[in-house]
Amino acid sequence: MGLLLTGPVGLAGPAQLARALALAASAMLASVEARRGHLFPWTPVFLSLGIGLYFLQKTEPPVWALWACAGAAAVLALAARRLPELWGPLLIALALVAGGTALAGARAHLVAAPKLDHRVYGALEGRVLVLDRSISDAPRITLDQVWIERVPPDQTPRRLRVALHGEGGVTAPPPGARIAMMAHLSPPGAPAEPGGFDFRRHAWFQQIGAVGYANSPAVTLSPPEGGATLLVHRMRMALSDALRARIPGDQGAFAAAILTGDRSAMSRDTIQALRDSNLAHLLAISGLHMGLLTGVVFAALRFALALWPRLALRLPIKKIAAAGALAVGAVYLALSGGNVATERAFIMVAVVLGAVMADRRALTLRAVALAALIVLVLTPESLTQAGFQMSFAATTALIAVFAALRDRPADRWRPPRWAQGALAVVISSAVAGAATAPFGAAHFNQVSQFGLIANLASVPLMGLLVMPAAVAAACLAPFGLAVLGLEPMRWGIAWILWVAERVAGLDGAVWPVPAPGPAVLPLIAVGALFVMLWTGRARALGLVPILAAFALWSAVERPALLIADSGGLMGAMGPEGRALSKPSGEGFVALSWLENDGDRADQAMAFARPGLNGARGEQEATVAGQRVTLITGRGWAERIAPACMRGWVVVPQYVDDPPAGCRIFDRAALARTGALALFPGADGPRLVTARGVAGDRLWAQ
Incomplete structure (x- = not known):
């Protein structure tokens, strides 16, 4: 090494280094060129890099810098069409990074709304938008069309969130009602510690400019009113109340949560048991629920149409079934409250069913990439959220693993047909659990030791009994026979809750882990994506950043x-x-x-x-x-x-x-x-x- 830095031979050192770098760059470009047909799944990865760069900045980039990023993205994209094909993918990647930064900055400025800069106690009025529950298990409402005593209109938040305590908080007002109350309000909370979760950023993109609580009852000024959104929300809450009336206790609250997204009746003990057993994902209306529902509807419609031979021979019943399932998925999205996780799930389902209607292979990494692109373009801030990270980690890993199993050489051992279904359930649960475990541990500071057991005992029942029974109940409800579907649904839910309680009660069920440093999750994501998206033996290089991330995590230093x-x-x-x-x-x-x-x-x-x-x-x-x-x-x-x-x-x-x-x-x-x-x-x-x-x-x- 010293000869390269000193003496006569040292003159050749920089030249040799430059030649080596040029050869490495040439080899990399040639490798990229050889994979041109497999590069589309990388587009959301590079777009995410740009979005991540925006959120990592310590100072807010000026508007002119965002315009410069947008202009650079356009120039690079145009240049990629004119320069040799070898450089095209590199220029497109740089354009996506620049475009992601501009996109995230534009979104942050577009959602800008006033927020309180001091504490306030006084009268407020507003229209009820959303009902949920706070961390202290109190009813909580989100208001818009807000008026706050002694706060100028130009400084009044567009939305605010209030937890209802005391006797007045037992019954929350219905969505669409205009209410008045006395409340304690403050700006959205700063991180509890340096580097901790920043609720201010989360609230900014939801246009929530104040949070607080009320100890006195809310007074209803006008009955529920509003447009189609609030009408759908009232229908959603009415369906939730009807489900809990037919199925009492936590079982009815679970049914309401998976069908309408309303978790307000779930007891804290039950929610904690579901978290400790790694079954809390069953409460969130995400890819599992949307996929199960639309899959059941697709299969049922296709089977029903196939029973009519004349129709089956003349019409593309597979495409008709896909269109019907997509319509049911859209209704489910509306009735479930349309949260971000459900929107992501619907986009993914829409891409898959759209591929079916276009006679394309549905479950591919390209479909996942397209869904991720749509979500990131519409809501770039979702990149920082646990739901986005976990749902796309699980989906990408599942498709990559099952594609590798499908493409195995024919001479490799394959399980008998009677065992393939059970083996697929085991593999999918293990793969999804392994893919989401680092992100869940980082965001929620715990790992469920027996989560695989709980999921193997519960998830198949969701697909085989709970969701089909829910579809049957919806179909039978107009005839007054919904109980024929709700009762089997209750059996399945009772089993899931029993499994959650038993697994959560096992010794060592939960392994607490410290919060990782800021570089850990990006390293894990980059390494895992390289392993899943690259081809050939070089994909093993993705293990290097993954191992480095876990080494950093194991050595994390908590404040004294x-x-x-x-x-x-x-x-x-x-x-x-x-x-x-x-x-x-x-x-x-x-x-x-x-x-x-x-x-x-x-x-x-x-x-x-x-x-x-x-x-x-x-x-x-x-x-x-x-x-x-x-x-x-x-x-x-x-x-x-x-x-x-x-x-x-x-x-x-x-x-x-x-x-x-x-x-x-x-x-x-x-x-x-x-x-x-x-x-x-x-x-x-x-x-x-x-x-x-x-x-x-x-x-x-």
């Missing part, structure tokens, strides 16, 4: 000390896990910290741990020799000066006249920095702020 942006909660990592400064209050922040640590303890358990010194009202932690004191309660002002002599001070109050030379994180300072994280360093603690990690973006301003 966390401080909430309110200044009222502090958590220090101790010998038994993170110790919290109080047993209750700010529960969402406390739960987020513990989950990101990979810790299953609750707030009260974490409060009882060693790790913080002192009593409530004045608690201390030391990080890399730096003492940090949290001061709360009465007489806090008099205790600041002595604490300053020992180190840094955290106070959930405004300190107007701090002692000279004292580093104080009061309410004003924390409003500027957001939540704080301290890591041990060689020269003292390393301080990381939530604002520094999130940057100065549209949703964070």
Whole structure:
């Protein structure tokens, strides 16, 4: 190596390096050219790279930069048509990256809406758009056409979300009704810790500019009204109520959740059991439900039309059945609430059924890529969401694996026909579970140890009994015979809930994992996509970034000390896990910290741990020799000066006249920095702020 850098031979070093790079580039381009017929599945990958680049920026790109990206994408796309074919795919890839950045930026600006910049308590009016439940299991409503007392119209959020507590929150008003109430409102919450989930970004793309709660009853000002959207929503809620009236308890709530998307009646214990057994995906109306429903309808229509020989011989009954199934899927999309996961599922089903009607192979990686492109163009922000990542990971992996099994040499062993169905269920459950496990663990901080067992025992029943019974109930309902379908549906749901409860109760059912660093999921995604989309032996290179990602994940460093942006909660990592400064209050922040640590303890358990010194009202932690004191309660002002002599001070109050030379994180300072994280360093603690990690973006301003 030294000869390449020094001496007479060193003159040839750069030339040799350039020649080697040129040969490598030539080989790569030749490899790409050899696969020109298999490159379309890469289009959403490069579009996603551009979208990801936009969201990774620390400062909001200026509008002219977005226009420049859009112009560059157009120029590169045109150049790809004129330059030699060898360079065409590379230019198209660069055009997709530039276009993805411009697309995400344009979407962020198009959905811009006012949001509160301070806390408000007062009267508000609005029209009920959506009903759901909050993390505390209280009814929650989303309002539009909002008026807020003492807030100018140009600063009033377009939408806001309010949880209904107390006696007035027991019965939520129906969609379309205009209501009034007294409520506590605040801006959408910042991350609970640096690098944590940023609810502000999530709310920005939903145009939710305020969140809060109400303790007093809501007053209905006018009965439900509105356009077709609210009419469909009222029909959806009416169907949910009817299902729960016919099927009582959690079984009826489960039926309402999978058919209408309404989870408001599900008990928290049941939802937790479904999560711990890796069956919570059965509640979300996504690809499984849409695929099962449209598949049942497609098969039933095709069978019914085939019974009429004259019709079957003269008309393309396969295409007619596909069109009918697509229409049923569209109705299901509307009745289920049309959330993002259901929209993705419908787009995928529409692509598959469209391929059937066009006499093309339906389940291919090209179909998945087309569905992903449509979703990313319509909602580029969905790239950052768990639903998008998990649904397309599962679908892509399933199609890739079954395509490889289908294309095996004829001399390879194949199972007997009677065992192929059961083996397909086992393979699909294992593949889908393995493909989604890293994303589920990263977003939800847990891995279900026995999830494969639970899915093998439950998912086949969804396809063989629950969804066909639901279709039968819908067909029989006009004749007053819906019970003939609902009762078998209830049997299947009862079995699924029983499996969830039993599996969740097993020792070691849940393996908690810490939150990964920001590079982990992108490395896993890139490596897995290379393995599935590339051809030939070179696809094994995709294992390199996957292994690197898991190595980074296993070595992830959690903060030694966390401080909430309110200044009222502090958590220090101790010998038994993170110790919290109080047993209750700010529960969402406390739960987020513990989950990101990979810790299953609750707030009260974490409060009882060693790790913080002192009593409530004045608690201390030391990080890399730096003492940090949290001061709360009465007489806090008099205790600041002595604490300053020992180190840094955290106070959930405004300190107007701090002692000279004292580093104080009061309410004003924390409003500027957001939540704080301290890591041990060689020269003292390393301080990381939530604002520094999130940057100065549209949703964070």
